Amino acid sequence: MVKAFGGLVVAWIIGMAIAEGLTAYGVDHWPLLGSVQAHITADATIYLIWQAVAIYVLVGGTIVYCAIRFRARPGDSGPPAYQRRYFGPFVIFWLIMSIAINLANTIYPGMVGLEQLWGIQLKAKHPLVVDVTAQQWKWTFSYPKQGITDVSKLVVPVGQTIDFVLRTKDVMHDFWVPAWGVKKDVIPNEIRHLYVTPTVLGSTKTNPMIRVQCSLICGNGHPMMRAPVEVLTKAAFKTWVSNNSF
Amino acid sequence: MATTDVQGRTVGGAGGGEQPFVWSMVLPMVRAGLFGFIGYFAAAWITAMVTHSVIVNPLPATLGYVFGLLGWIAGSGIWDGWIRRAFGGEEAPSLTGVERYFRFSSDPKATAVRYVIFNVLAFFFAGLAAMMIRIQLLTPDSTSWWLSEVHYNMTFGIHGLMMLLAVAASVIVGGMGYYLLPIMLGARTVIYPRLLGLSWWLLPPAAVAVFLSPLIGGFQTGWWGYPPLAQNSGSGIVFYALGAATLLTSSLLGALNIMGTIIYMRAKGMSLGRVPMFVWGLFAASTILIVEAPATFTGTLMDLSDMILGSHFYTGPTGIPLAYDDQFWWLFHPEVYVFALPAFALWLEILPAAAQRPLFARNWAVAGLLGVSMVGVMLGVHHYFTAVSAVRMPIFMTITETVSIPTGFVFLAALGTLWGGRLKLSSPVLLCLMAMMNFLIGGLTGIFNADVPADFQLHNTYWVIAHFHYTILGAVIFSWLAGLYWWFPKVTGRMVNEFWAKFHAWWFFIFFNMTFFPMFILGIEGMNRRIAVYLPYLHPLNEFVSISAFFLGAGFLIPAANLYISWRSGKKAPQNPWGSKSLEWHSPSPTPYIVFPEGSEVTVVGPNDNYADGAPEPFVWAPTAAGK
Numbered sequence: 001m002v003k004a005f006g007g008l009v010v011a012w013i014i015g016m017a018i019a020e021g022l023t024a025y026g027v028d029h030w031p032l033l034g035s036v037q038a039h040i041t042a043d044a045t046i047y048l049i050w051q052a053v054a055i056y057v058l059v060g061g062t063i064v065y066c067a068i069r070f071r072a073r074p075g076d077s078g079p080p081a082y083q084r085r086y087f088g089p090f091v092i093f094w095l096i097m098s099i100a101i102n103l104a105n106t107i108y109p110g111m112v113g114l115e116q117l118w119g120i121q122l123k124a125k126h127p128l129v130v131d132v133t134a135q136q137w138k139w140t141f142s143y144p145k146q147g148i149t150d151v152s153k154l155v156v157p158v159g160q161t162i163d164f165v166l167r168t169k170d171v172m173h174d175f176w177v178p179a180w181g182v183k184k185d186v187i188p189n190e191i192r193h194l195y196v197t198p199t200v201l202g203s204t205k206t207n208p209m210i211r212v213q214c215s216l217i218c219g220n221g222h223p224m225m226r227a228p229v230e231v232l233t234k235a236a237f238k239t240w241v242s243n244n245s246f
Numbered sequence: 247m248a249t250t251d252v253q254g255r256t257v258g259g260a261g262g263g264e265q266p267f268v269w270s271m272v273l274p275m276v277r278a279g280l281f282g283f284i285g286y287f288a289a290a291w292i293t294a295m296v297t298h299s300v301i302v303n304p305l306p307a308t309l310g311y312v313f314g315l316l317g318w319i320a321g322s323g324i325w326d327g328w329i330r331r332a333f334g335g336e337e338a339p340s341l342t343g344v345e346r347y348f349r350f351s352s353d354p355k356a357t358a359v360r361y362v363i364f365n366v367l368a369f370f371f372a373g374l375a376a377m378m379i380r381i382q383l384l385t386p387d388s389t390s391w392w393l394s395e396v397h398y399n400m401t402f403g404i405h406g407l408m409m410l411l412a413v414a415a416s417v418i419v420g421g422m423g424y425y426l427l428p429i430m431l432g433a434r435t436v437i438y439p440r441l442l443g444l445s446w447w448l449l450p451p452a453a454v455a456v457f458l459s460p461l462i463g464g465f466q467t468g469w470w471g472y473p474p475l476a477q478n479s480g481s482g483i484v485f486y487a488l489g490a491a492t493l494l495t496s497s498l499l500g501a502l503n504i505m506g507t508i509i510y511m512r513a514k515g516m517s518l519g520r521v522p523m524f525v526w527g528l529f530a531a532s533t534i535l536i537v538e539a540p541a542t543f544t545g546t547l548m549d550l551s552d553m554i555l556g557s558h559f560y561t562g563p564t565g566i567p568l569a570y571d572d573q574f575w576w577l578f579h580p581e582v583y584v585f586a587l588p589a590f591a592l593w594l595e596i597l598p599a600a601a602q603r604p605l606f607a608r609n610w611a612v613a614g615l616l617g618v619s620m621v622g623v624m625l626g627v628h629h630y631f632t633a634v635s636a637v638r639m640p641i642f643m644t645i646t647e648t649v650s651i652p653t654g655f656v657f658l659a660a661l662g663t664l665w666g667g668r669l670k671l672s673s674p675v676l677l678c679l680m681a682m683m684n685f686l687i688g689g690l691t692g693i694f695n696a697d698v699p700a701d702f703q704l705h706n707t708y709w710v711i712a713h714f715h716y717t718i719l720g721a722v723i724f725s726w727l728a729g730l731y732w733w734f735p736k737v738t739g740r741m742v743n744e745f746w747a748k749f750h751a752w753w754f755f756i757f758f759n760m761t762f763f764p765m766f767i768l769g770i771e772g773m774n775r776r777i778a779v780y781l782p783y784l785h786p787l788n789e790f791v792s793i794s795a796f797f798l799g800a801g802f803l804i805p806a807a808n809l810y811i812s813w814r815s816g817k818k819a820p821q822n823p824w825g826s827k828s829l830e831w832h833s834p835s836p837t838p839y840i841v842f843p844e845g846s847e848v849t850v851v852g853p854n855d856n857y858a859d860g861a862p863e864p865f866v867w868a869p870t871a872a873g874k
Contacts, residue, residue: 004666031771037702044699045770052690059657060686066664067679070601071671079602079857082666091607091658098654102647105693110643113699118636171475172567174632174706178772182702185633188474188567192633208772208781215706215774219466219479220395223777 004069011065015057023053031178032209034200034231038181040116044109051101117182121195124161130154131165134173134186137221139212147245154212154229157237158198166192174216177229179209185216203230265343274349278321282451285317286310302462305554307484315451315492322447323350328440342839350447352439355837358425359737360446361416362730366806368412368453369723375405377799380792387779398778399466400482404456406469407486411493412453414718415581417726418588419500420446422733423528427504429830429841430522432513432848432865437506438499445499452492459485468776470574471546473560473567477553487550491543494577497584498539501532513829515850520864522828522854523605526612527591530619531584537623538577545573568633575626583622585718586685587615589725590656593678596732597663599826600675602857606662607655614655621649631701639698646696653689657682672824673747677728680755684720688713691766709769715762724754727805734812735819739836742812750804757801760794827854829865845870 027049033042070080131142142149154177156162166175168186175194176183179202184194204211205228214225232240290301290310297305327350330336341349346356378401382388389395428436436442459465459482466479471490476483508521508529521529548559549570558565598605605611627634627642634642660682669675691713694700704710731742764787773784780788822831829848833841842848852864 026767041699041703044697045694045703048694048697048700052693055690056686059661060683062661063664063679063682066661066667067669067671070664070667070669072668076668078668079859080666080668083603083858084606084666085604086607087662090662091610094654094658095651098651102651105697106640106644106647109699110647110697111640113697114636114639117699117702171478172472172633176706176774178703183632183705185630187633189563189565190568208783211781213772213774217399217466217468217470217472217475217776219475220399222399223395223779 007069008062008065011061012058015061016054019053019057020050023049032200032207033181034177034179034198034202034210035181036120036197036199037117037195038179039199040113041181044113047109048105051105055101117195120161120197121193124163124195124197127161127163127195128157129163129165130156131167132175132186133167133169134175134214134218134225135169136171136219137214137225139175139214139225139227141227143241143245146241148241151244152227154227155237155240156198156229156231157234158201158231159234161195161197164194164196166194171218172216173214173218173225176213176215177210178213179207183215198231201231201233204228265345267344271345272348274321274323278318278323278447281321282314282318286314289313302481304481304484304550307462307481308488308550308554311451311455311485311488315448318451319350319444319447324444324447327351327443350443352435352443353839354424354428354436354439354442355737355839357442357446358421358423361420361424361449364446364449364453365413365417365421365726368408369417369802370806371457372405372408372413373799373802375401375408377796379405380795380799382778383780383788384792385789386782386785389778393778395778396464396466397460399468399776400460400464400480402776403465403468403486404459407456407490408453409718410469410581410585411490411497412449412456414585414722415493415497416449416500417585418592418722418729419497419504419528419531419584421726422524422592422729423504423588424500425737426733426830427507427525427528428511429833429837430525430828431507431511432516432829432842432850433507433511434840434842436503437511438503441499442503445496445503448492448496448499452489452496455485455492456489459483459489471549472574473549473552473565473570476549477561483553484550487546487553490546494539494543497535501535501539504528504532505536513848513850517850520850520853522595523608523611523615524588524591524595526615527588527594530591530615531587533616533619534577534580534584534587534622538580541573542577545570548573568630571630571633572626575629577626579626579629580619580622582714582717583618585722587618589681589685589722590618590653591615592725592729593660593682594656594663595828596674596678596728597660598855598857599824599828600672600678601663601667601669602825603663603667604853604855604857605659606665607659608855610655611659614652614659617652617655618649621645621652625649625696628696628701631698632705643696643698647693650689650693657686670824672731673742673744673751674728674732676748676751677724677731680751681721681724681728684716684724684755684758687763688716688718688720691716704769706775707769708765708773708775711775712762712765712769715765720758720762727751727754730805730809732824733830734809735823735835736830736837738813738816739819740812740816741819741823742816743808746804746808750801750808753801753804754798757794757798761791761798764791764794827857827864829854832865 027046033039129144133140140150141154166184166186168188173186174183175186180196184192202210210229212227212229290306293306293309294301346353382392382398462482463480464482465486467475471486551557552559552561560567560570594605594611625642625646627638628646631639694704731747734742768787773780819835821835846867847870849866851866852862854864
């Protein structure tokens with residue numbers, strides 16, 4: 001059995017090299033991260049991918065290894081010599097590892113990520129307030145402090161935290177800009193807030209990830225419930241405001 | 247051995263199935279259909295007349311469904327099989343032959359066989375819906391030549407609800423569980439055989455209602471049925487709510503039977519330490535259903551009440567829509583463990599026999615199954631992290647991640663069993679190993695949805711679709727097929743064609759992964775779920791997924807043909823083809839109508855997984871007083 005374990009370790013090393021290599025390639029081709037929040041949520045996702053791939057190679061690799069190494073050859077009958085029902089060190093190691101990984105994951109990326117997201121929200125002294133109204137099947141945006149009401153295109157400045165105030169006129173919707181990495185459900189009879197700090201200039205035309213998209217089923221027009229987004233420099237945003245306010 | 251007076255007595259022609267099949271045996275099913283049809287239309291038309299509306303409106307449809315269901319059940323033979331006796335009348339004689347498959351019957355084996363047939367049919371039709379979805383997504387906007395957005399929404403709603411409640415919820419519990427539960431425990435029947443008989447007869451009307459919901463307007467909500475969208479997107483939601491409630495009621499009746507049978511009907515010497523793993527899996531799944539199913543089907547009925555009675559639980563100015571989410575996910579996240587726990591248990595049942603080794607760390611495996619069912623109760627909120635208040639996030643993140651610890655015990659036991667064994671890689675074993683590989687991906691990607699920051703981006707994208715298809719299709723349906731192949735000789739007396747079974751397993755494994763793995767990437771790239779129309783930049787991957795899905799879908803015809811042909815003309819099976827030490831292999835194949843005839847009684851004297859050379863037999867047969 002000890003000899004078999006040596007083979008398993010070799011299988012693990014080869015599997016790990018291939019799998020984590022592919023992961024590195026995938027992470028290099030990660031889609032656009034257009035906000036501070038997107039970096040936090042993507043960091044969490046990428047960290048968990050590295051970890052999941054490692055666990056998959058260790059556990060899945062063992063299943064495949066056992067299926068090959070311990071299979072019965074044709075014409076091979078009778079029970080195996082090895083009949084152990086329990087092996088303490090393995091069980092204890094497994095138990096400690098699974099508890100440790102869970103605790104660690106809850107702290108990072110779970111709680112740390114949440115703390116960072118909440119921190120941005122608390123530190124935002126004068127966020128740009130944007131009222132978002134969802135209804136079947138369109139989005140309308142108002143900028144109460146700027147005196148802009150009911151525009152169908154979301155225009156925001158780069159580098160400033162925005163407080164999206166989310167309301168719905170009918171059913172549940174979900175406000176999501178894929179490039180910004182966070183989403184929030186819009187619930188009837190309730191008002192929700194979503195804080196986003198865009199960091200990348202661009203528009204829906206330049207990158208389809210920068211778009212408002214409803215991501216909670218809301219009826220027939222759900223797939224078309226999108227709105228164009230434009231992330232401008234602060235100066236350009238000021239110009240846009242003066243051109244559009246009353 | 248526990249027994250009841252009815253099942254204990256000797257019945258003439260105890261083998262069952264010896265009389266040739268004649269078409270008149272199908273009459274109770276035809277009668278049930280006719281009564282159901284009459285009940286539906288009579289009630290719907292009368293209600294429509296009284297309320298001056300039309301029969302496709304919510305209220306007439308609801309009453310129509312209720313009376314249709316009653317008519318169907320009355321026609322099935324429940325009147326002479328159960329009710330007449332309850333009022334002091336004479337009960338119809340127990341039917342032991344082929345006819346018991348076509349009418350209400352208290353034989354768990356007949357009920358289980360009907361479950362398998364029903365599951366296969368439901369899987370076929372819900373699978374066709376999946377193919378329609380994938381045709382839609384072949385191009386970014388197919389609404390001009392294929393389904394409109396409205397029909398697309400109905401299609402995936404029906405696909406989701408049917409696959410979850412009419413297939414996944416009962417494939418292993420209903421099809422295999424009800425068949426094997428009494429036999430594995432050494433009991434002559436389950437504790438409430440008539441209730442078990444009833445549980446199957448609730449399924450077809452519910453399935454028919456959901457599949458035909460487009461006729462009365464369909465529903466746009468997907469399988470969630472969320473208010474307030476539910477109330478203003480087609481009266482088919484009535485059939486959704488009633489169908490879901492009926493299917494859950496049926497699961498609940500089965501769960502009561504499983505619990506009661508395990509607690510009260512074990513054979514002498516069958517201590518909890520010797521209960522087979524598969525039965526433990528059924529037990530863990532049943533605890534979930536008993537605790538949680540009532541809250542959820544009450545929720546769907548309250549939703550219905552908002553619609554037809556004018557109440558405002560979830561809708562209107564005073565309604566709280568999130569309360570529905572709470573009730574809905576209270577069961578429906580744990581419901582996936584109702585599918586998965588019997589599948590886990592099935593691996594642990596099959597692997598020791600295949601490796602000819604005792605199950606490794608058995609106590610930990612049992613603790614794992616029960617642990618999942620207990621922790622699983624408390625984590626539904628991770629399905630709507632994007633909607634709840636911040637204070638609930640850390641709590642439910644922690645609990646959701648914790649569920650991976652007991653799940654890990656199942657893998658611990660499986661790996662320990664494989665290690666140093668002498669594994670016979672027959673087709674069921676191959677499918678089990680593939681199911682483990684798939685579930686590993688499904689489980690590991692679940693951590694992303696449990697982790698709040700990652701979930702904020704991945705929630706409601708194709709990442710989630712990929713994740714749960716890996717757990718349900720990849721693990722539960724693979725395990726279902728493994729179980730079908732493993733116990734096929736016991737039920738039909740014939741072997742499955744091994745070449746085609748293995749061929750299909752590989753076909754299925756390859757195209758399954760080609761279909762669902764790219765969906766993780768689609769999710770990361772911003773494809774949200776439940777959309778008929780998507781942006782062109784997602785087209786190449788979607789095309790790849792769709793083409794793989796067609797191969798995957800076509801592959802299901804292989805086991806369908808294999809099972810049918812093997813049943814008709816397969817190789818005759820020996821009594822114990824796999825060399826398993828479990829009790830169900832102690833009776834001849836196919837299982838006779840009376841598995842444990844009057845006159846002898848089984849006593850369990852040892853663990854049933856001791857495969858060492860010269861190990862003592864775990865079961866001893868002793869003559870009973872009545873047999874002397």
